[in-house]
Amino acid sequence: MLLALQTFKPLIGNPFLARLDEGGPLFMYTTLFILIVIIALLIRGFVKPTTRDKTVTVVSSISLFVLVWGFLGQMIGLITAFDAIQAMGDVSPSILAGGLKVAILSPLFGMIVFLIARIGIIILNILKK
Numbered sequence: 001m002l003l004a005l006q007t008f009k010p011l012i013g014n015p016f017l018a019r020l021d022e023g024g025p026l027f028m029y030t031t032l033f034i035l036i037v038i039i040a041l042l043i044r045g046f047v048k049p050t051t052r053d054k055t056v057t058v059v060s061s062i063s064l065f066v067l068v069w070g071f072l073g074q075m076i077g078l079i080t081a082f083d084a085i086q087a088m089g090d091v092s093p094s095i096l097a098g099g100l101k102v103a104i105l106s107p108l109f110g111m112i113v114f115l116i117a118r119i120g121i122i123i124l125n126i127l128k129k
Contacts, residue, residue, distance in 0.1 A: 031066055041058060042117075049128075059117050063113070067113075081102075
């Protein structure tokens with residue numbers, strides 16, 4: 001029994017999953033789903049050369065969407081945080097810093113997904129020639 005718990009110990013308290021929840025589940029899990037879709041499309045583009053042009057177009061559009069989606073999450077998070085700060089009145093710098101850190105997670109993940117998609121597009125364009 002103890003061996004089974006040690007096997008799954010890395011999954012308990014996984015920092016990646018904690019960051020997904022911390023950055024706002026709506027925006028972070030949507031971005032994760034879009035990342036999976038982008039990877040699937042890029043794999044399809046690598047495997048089926050006849051679909052490369054269409055794949056590049058679709059991945060390009062989706063990657064721009066996910067970038068904007070991340071910044072939308074940040075803006076909504078900041079508005080919510082500033083509303084809470086306004087309601088509380090005087091707030092310590094550590095609470096403000098924690099709120100700003102959480103607001104940065106969504107666009108950061110969106111930018112990472114955007115870069116992964118763009119690298120895939122570059123590789124597909126090189127293979128196309």
